[in-house]
Amino acid sequence: MHTLVVDLGYGDAGKGTVVDRLCTPRPGAAPVTAVIRFNGGAQAAHNVVTTDGRHHTFAQFGSGTFSGVPTHLSRLMMVDPLALAAEARHLAALGVPDPLALLTVDRRARLTTPYHAAANRARERARGTARHGSCGRGIGETAAYALAHPAEAPTAGDCTARTVLRRKLTLLRDRLTTALGPLDAPPVEACLDAFTAFAGHITLVDENHLPRLLRRGPAVFEGAQGVLLDEWHGFHPYTTWSTTTFDGAETLLAEAGQPRAALRLGVVRSYTTRHGPGPLVTEDPALTAALPEPHNGHGRWQGAFRAGHFDAPAHAYAIAVCGGVDGLAVTHLDAPARHGALRVVRGYRTPDGPMDHLPAAQPGDLGRQQALTERLLTARPDGWQIPGSDPHAWTDALSDALSAPVLLESYGPTAADKAGPLGGAADGVARQCRGSDRRAIGKSK
Known part of the structure; x- marks a missing residue:
């Protein structure tokens, strides 16, 4: 069974570290045969830190590269050869032998x-x-x-x-x-x-390569950016020119003759962040100062790195427009112990009245999305929940808020800092989720 990894926020939730964990060899787990990139391009920035202290920001290479897992850049990718060459040089300097030998690129990209x-x-x-x-x-x-x-x-x-x-x-x-x-x-x-x-x-490679690759064993599909930046479902105009939901990965699976053959894993932080302008209803400048990050900061073009409390309505909206998830990977679970004032926001106050969920609609109406953006820019947090410093209380709170089980917990940057039922492959967990048909669609309260 394959695994699809998608960020349910504005990006920077930790997709890279999650994919790194999924690709790390584990006793009794089937090895991952490839990481498939299915949206975006060289603007991705997926940070991976190894247990021996090496750090790389993955842009086009898959985040399983340190484990020797090959990367396939699908026809849905936008490939930047100059940036790819620079990335390969950095990986080689970190001890990855011949990084480009781990790479296949669809001719149609x-x-x-x-x-x-x-x-x-x-x-x-x-x-x-x-x-x-x-x-x-x-x-x-x-x-x-x-x-x-x-x-x-x-x-x-x-x-x-x-x-x-x-x-x-x-x-x-x-x-x-x-x-x-x-x-x-x-x-x-x-x-x-x-x-x-x-x-x-x-x-x-041509269109026959990916179907052959997927028949060899479990693959991880690594998404880029976040659902709240999606070209159709994001808060226009602060969006990316890319479909950031599971749709691209599901399309590639269907083309390969394996429709719905994957576990859909949504990644969230214990608090919500975004780079640059646009809505961040739960923003709290004190969090940005209290929870500094060595690999995220002010970008020349993106702008400031911003932090806020966990935004349950926005993440539930992301799940709804994705068509549901099978489970969650929650990262930065060490943050509540470092900053005891972290909260879960369950609703908003707006000039038009209270708002506890965001309405999802069919893609294509950017005017509607811009109107939603304008409403969010004037919204303020409401309906606080304070789980405290216990990380298990946080996973329970987020699972309840998003109606989805937590399948992977991350307490730090390396694969060793992860816990939960997901290991090198998602076969058993996927069968369990399929058997119970538990696919979250987000709560409308």
């Missing part, structure tokens, strides 16, 4: 280029104080260009055809320059040299 990144930063600068909190890596530009020019958007497979890639990169550069003015990006020939060299060092 879209390429993120320096032109996309430069355009992204130019647009964000032009927004001034109305910035969206972009990571500045060109992900939105990659997605937008592929939607506008699907036949001419460069792909990973184009890196093996220099003439085709030259034409596509030239068109891309010229179109973005016409729209935005001169871009701070290298010449086309320099990009060509880098991208064709990339193609010579990685394994490009």
